[in-house]
Amino acid sequence: MTVTAPSRPPSAAMRGHARRRGRRGLLGWLYATPTAVFVVALFVVPLLLVVKMSLSRWPLLTGDQGINAPDNFTKAVDHRFFTDSVVFTIKYTVLATVLLLALGLGLALLVQESSRWNSLLRASFLIPSALGLASASLLFYVLYSPYASPLAPVMDSLGFTFLGSPTAALLSTTFLIVWRYAGFYMVLMLVGLQGIPADVYEAARSDGASRWQTFRKITLPLLRPTLALTTVLCVTGSLLAFEQFYILTKGGPDNSTITVVQLIYMVAFQGQNDLGVAAALSVIVLLALIVMNALQLRAFRSEER
Amino acid sequence: MVTESRSRSTVAGGSTSRGAPAGPTRSRGVTIAGIALRTPYWVFTGAVGLIFLAPLLWTAVASVAPHAGTNQVDGWGLGNYETLANYQAGIWRYLANSTVVSLLTVVLTLLVSLLGGYAFARFRFPGRNILFLLTLAILMVPYATLLIPLYVLLNQVGLQNSLVGVALVLTMFQLPFATFLMRISFEAVPRELDEAAMVDGCSSFAALWRVLLPAVKPGLITVGLFAFLAAWNDFMAPLILINDSERMTLPLAVSNLRGQVQGVVDYGATEAGVVVLALPCIVLFLLLQRHYVRGFMSGALKG
Numbered sequence: 001m002t003v004t005a006p007s008r009p010p011s012a013a014m015r016g017h018a019r020r021r022g023r024r025g026l027l028g029w030l031y032a033t034p035t036a037v038f039v040v041a042l043f044v045v046p047l048l049l050v051v052k053m054s055l056s057r058w059p060l061l062t063g064d065q066g067i068n069a070p071d072n073f074t075k076a077v078d079h080r081f082f083t084d085s086v087v088f089t090i091k092y093t094v095l096a097t098v099l100l101l102a103l104g105l106g107l108a109l110l111v112q113e114s115s116r117w118n119s120l121l122r123a124s125f126l127i128p129s130a131l132g133l134a135s136a137s138l139l140f141y142v143l144y145s146p147y148a149s150p151l152a153p154v155m156d157s158l159g160f161t162f163l164g165s166p167t168a169a170l171l172s173t174t175f176l177i178v179w180r181y182a183g184f185y186m187v188l189m190l191v192g193l194q195g196i197p198a199d200v201y202e203a204a205r206s207d208g209a210s211r212w213q214t215f216r217k218i219t220l221p222l223l224r225p226t227l228a229l230t231t232v233l234c235v236t237g238s239l240l241a242f243e244q245f246y247i248l249t250k251g252g253p254d255n256s257t258i259t260v261v262q263l264i265y266m267v268a269f270q271g272q273n274d275l276g277v278a279a280a281l282s283v284i285v286l287l288a289l290i291v292m293n294a295l296q297l298r299a300f301r302s303e304e305r
Numbered sequence: 306m307v308t309e310s311r312s313r314s315t316v317a318g319g320s321t322s323r324g325a326p327a328g329p330t331r332s333r334g335v336t337i338a339g340i341a342l343r344t345p346y347w348v349f350t351g352a353v354g355l356i357f358l359a360p361l362l363w364t365a366v367a368s369v370a371p372h373a374g375t376n377q378v379d380g381w382g383l384g385n386y387e388t389l390a391n392y393q394a395g396i397w398r399y400l401a402n403s404t405v406v407s408l409l410t411v412v413l414t415l416l417v418s419l420l421g422g423y424a425f426a427r428f429r430f431p432g433r434n435i436l437f438l439l440t441l442a443i444l445m446v447p448y449a450t451l452l453i454p455l456y457v458l459l460n461q462v463g464l465q466n467s468l469v470g471v472a473l474v475l476t477m478f479q480l481p482f483a484t485f486l487m488r489i490s491f492e493a494v495p496r497e498l499d500e501a502a503m504v505d506g507c508s509s510f511a512a513l514w515r516v517l518l519p520a521v522k523p524g525l526i527t528v529g530l531f532a533f534l535a536a537w538n539d540f541m542a543p544l545i546l547i548n549d550s551e552r553m554t555l556p557l558a559v560s561n562l563r564g565q566v567q568g569v570v571d572y573g574a575t576e577a578g579v580v581v582l583a584l585p586c587i588v589l590f591l592l593l594q595r596h597y598v599r600g601f602m603s604g605a606l607k608g
Contacts, residue, residue: 028428035421042477046454124354130590132538135582148572282450
């Protein structure tokens with residue numbers, strides 16, 4: 001697929017009179033109107049509203065009760081699960097990102113040559129990604145249960161359960177995520193690998209470079225843009241983890257697997273019912289994400305020099 | 306080593322071939338020594354592939370297999386699916402809800418991104434770049450951050466606890482990917498095509514409908530496929546926006562199904578639910594695999 005530059009110089013037909021251009025502009029707006037309506041009504045307005053909510057007392061049932069800034073933010077940071085959920089989310093993000101990128105690249109290298117067998121393999125790696133995250137979580141909820149799992153005898157004899165301890169729950173959930181997303185990252189890595197010119201490899205081979213040297217000195221550096229993109233995607237996705245923990249662990253055992261987004265949901269709809277504090281948490285997450293993505297992109301860029 | 310030189314040469318092949326599952330190429334120089342060298346590779350990769358397939362296959366089999374504590378205790382059969390069918394409002398109701406949300410999301414996403422992609426690719430108008438960047442910015446903002454204010458907003462306009470409201474929200478979340486993909490699809494079509502049509506007296510809409518639509522069909526299929534998968538599988542939007550059990554979508558219903566009977570989880574019915582949830586996705590994946598991979602790839606090109 002070719003990506004042309006977003007804006008081309010106006011072609012001969014468009015270089016007409018100003019009036020014609022005005023008409024084209026109007027037509028352009030006409031076609032863009034549905035997009036604009038959706039983006040403004042369901043994205044820009046909610047974004048402004050969440051900021052307003054974060055500055056107001058806003059119980060779930062009674063609605064807006066007026067400005068109370070910065071109470072929601074202090075309440076959010078003082079929440080008894082705030083620090084734990086931030087620490088846990090970061091721990092999970094690092095684990096998931098490292099595993100997914102390594103495995104995605106490994107799988108891509110494994111199946112990059114075109115053959116019937118490899119397209120079969122690619123398809124089997126990709127099938128889990130067609131499942132919804134909720135469906136996949138429900139599937140592993142059964143697979144991990146000590147009652148219905150085919151691995152139940154193993155759990156019995158070793159005396160542990162997949163979701164029984166905090167560490168086991170974290171690792172089991174990460175396994176589910178790796179299973180669900182590895183194929184997706186494999187495709188992104190394949191695209192990156194295909195962008196590396198063949199003659200670079202030819203040159204390395206004629207210089208007598210070993211396989212490992214070629215990987216270290218050619219594949220990895222030339223794959224940097226892909227690695228940057230996949231890292232940003234994976235970090236963002238993992239920081240926002242919700243379904244997998246909501247369905248698999250429900251934050252347990254002993255509230256050890258509560259992610260930040262789960263905390264937002266709990267504060268908003270489960271018990272506390274405080275949309276103001278939930279909005280404050282949302283704003284904190286949003287700012288943290290923007291800062292983190294900017295830092296990551298900058299880190300990858302400065303390495304390039 | 307045979308394997309080494311082969312894998313190198315295919316990197317060269319890879320740079321010219323298209324998407325990931327490119328057509329099979331005849332392997333060169335198949336010798337007995339070559340096959341012997343490749344056997345560990347086949348065993349290893351086959352095992353890895355099986356790890357990815359095993360959970361799905363096991364769930365499908367287990368959903369009809371006998372298991373204590375389920376509705377399918379003796380012998381093989383569809384007992385678990387019966388439990389699922391009779392759960393609360395009945396599976397047909399949840400299937401219908403999910404279908405309504407998914408189809409509405411697909412139709413809206415296709416319509417909005419078709420027109421939007423056309424506008425961004427072919428017209429210059431004031432605010433064009435700002436609108437495009439705003440659309441892409443949806444990707445930057447966490448789902449949960451938007452769902453809380455959307456819950457309040459939809460409540461105010463009477464679309465809270467409504468399948469239409471869920472579909473509108475899901476469409477909005479599809480727009481960055483869909484608009485981007487439709488824009489590059491239109492830009493890949495030579496401008497001369499629609500200009501010639503307009504010189505012949507077609508309006509810009511007729512040019513879009515008659516001339517450009519067939520040319521951007523692959524893009525539309527990819528957009529529609531991803532919109533369907535996202536809407537069918539979405540969990541968080543209905544979880545927050547729907548509170549009436551009659552209006553739950555299927556993922557929510559199957560998730561709630563666990564632990565209904567006095568805290569005892571019906572694992573059999575959960576398995577059946579997973580199968581019903583996964584089946585359309587897997588069928589679509591197998592039918593439209595090329596479009597599916599293309600969608601992922603355009604995500605990569607964006608970076």
